[in-house]
Amino acid sequence: MAGISLLLNLLKSAQGSSSSSSSSALLIHSHALFTASAAASAAAADIPISLPPNPSLLEPFLVMGISVAYCDAGAATAWNENFIPNLSSATENETSIAFECKKYPIEHRPLFSAFQLRPLALTSLRSFLQFYLPLIEIHPPVEDDDDFTLDVPEERHVDLLTPFHNSLKQIVRETSAVTIRRVLERLAVHYCSQRMAWKLLKDVSKSARRKAKRGMPAYLFWFNVSRTTFRGHALGIVASWIVQMIVAFYRYFIRKTYNVGENHKREEKIRLFWKEVYSSTIKFSSSLIFASIGAGIGALFHPSIGQWIGSSLGDLAGPFIIILVFEKLHLQI
Structure with a gap:
């Protein structure tokens, strides 16, 4: 046209x-x-x-x-x-010209890695220090009303057997939690997609170090590290929660008490068990959330070491913070 x-x-x-x-x-x-x-x-x-x-x-x-x-x-x-x-x-x-797709390498850790020499030694040392350090606490001398120090201090009997039993229980709990986590990792690889399994299993400290090299803004770097820590820390929190539920079930339904006054009815045991489930769920969830937030804050100071320290501090401080909040709101936990 x-x-x-x-x-x-x-x-x-x-x-x-x-x-x-x-x-x-x-x-x-x-x-x-x-x-x-x-x-x-x-x-x-x-x-x-x-x-x-x-x-x-x-x-x-x-x-x-x-x-x-x-x-x-x-x-x-x-x-x-x-x-x-x-x-x-x-x-x-x-x-x-190379067009490479992003790879998701998944590294399987040994199933019984918690029972290897180095991890088991660190777990034992930490457990014994946790229960035996309070016994060496220094108590100041007691003074009477006339401001005269008593010449003969009162002798106290130090129980060394109970902290030993508590330390052994703590070792069993931690090794069981690590072993259950290894089982959950294998289930995640089998049932989840490769991308999601890699996010759940990858090393969070190495991931924070890689993110630090991208030159992103501070708030975006904090958000990405917190999100990565949340995913990488989730299986460990779930494993610890499962161990706590097994202990609570054994305590209320399997263990037999010989003192008649401590026996409870079946309805009371069920009520106490569900209260334990509710309380443990809130505490472990707060540990996961505050560990993620602390990891993001610590990574701003150092990508790998700061992330690990922030995650550990947040994991410990989470339950205490949530207990204080519930007490302020007059709620039971």
Whole structure:
């Protein structure tokens, strides 16, 4: 349609002139249109082309007083080698362009890693220090009303057997929690997607170190580290919660008390058990939340060590903070 309208305009502008000159002008312009279109098509197809014998045919001409250059926008640049795509060069450089998808490497830790020498030694040392350090607390001497110090301090009997039993129980709890976590990791790999399993199992400290190299803003870095810590710490919190529920079930339904006054009815035992479930769920959830927040804050000071210290402090402070909040609100936990 554009060609027909162009021819009609040329016929109108050529009135009064000789028929021979009009015919020759139409042939020239038609040849120019065909040459420019052919040049554009050849450039798109990467076909070698040559200039026509009369380059003046491609010079700008006037149509109804409007200057039209080459009748095609791409005809003028068709012969520039920098603008023509070269398929052979693209094929040669194809190997230099690598399109890699993000990989999610999953490293399985040993199922009974908690019973290895180093982890078991650290767990035992921490448990014994937790229960035996309060026994060496220094008590100031007691003074009477006359501000005279008593010459003979009151002797106290130190029970060393109870802290030992408590330490053994704590060791069993921690090793059981780590073993259950290893089982949950294998279940996550089997039932979850590879991407989600990698998020649950990856090393949070190494991830924080990688995020620190991206140069993101502080608030975004804190949010990403907190979210990563929440995912990476979730399986450990769930494993500890499962161990706590097993202990509570054993305490209320399996263990037999020999003192008749301590026996409870079945309904009372069920009520106490569900209260333990409710209280433990809130405490472990607060540990997970505050550990994530603390990890993000600590990572602002140091990506790996700060993240680990912040996560540990948040894990310990979470239950105490939630207890204070519930006491202020006069709620039971």
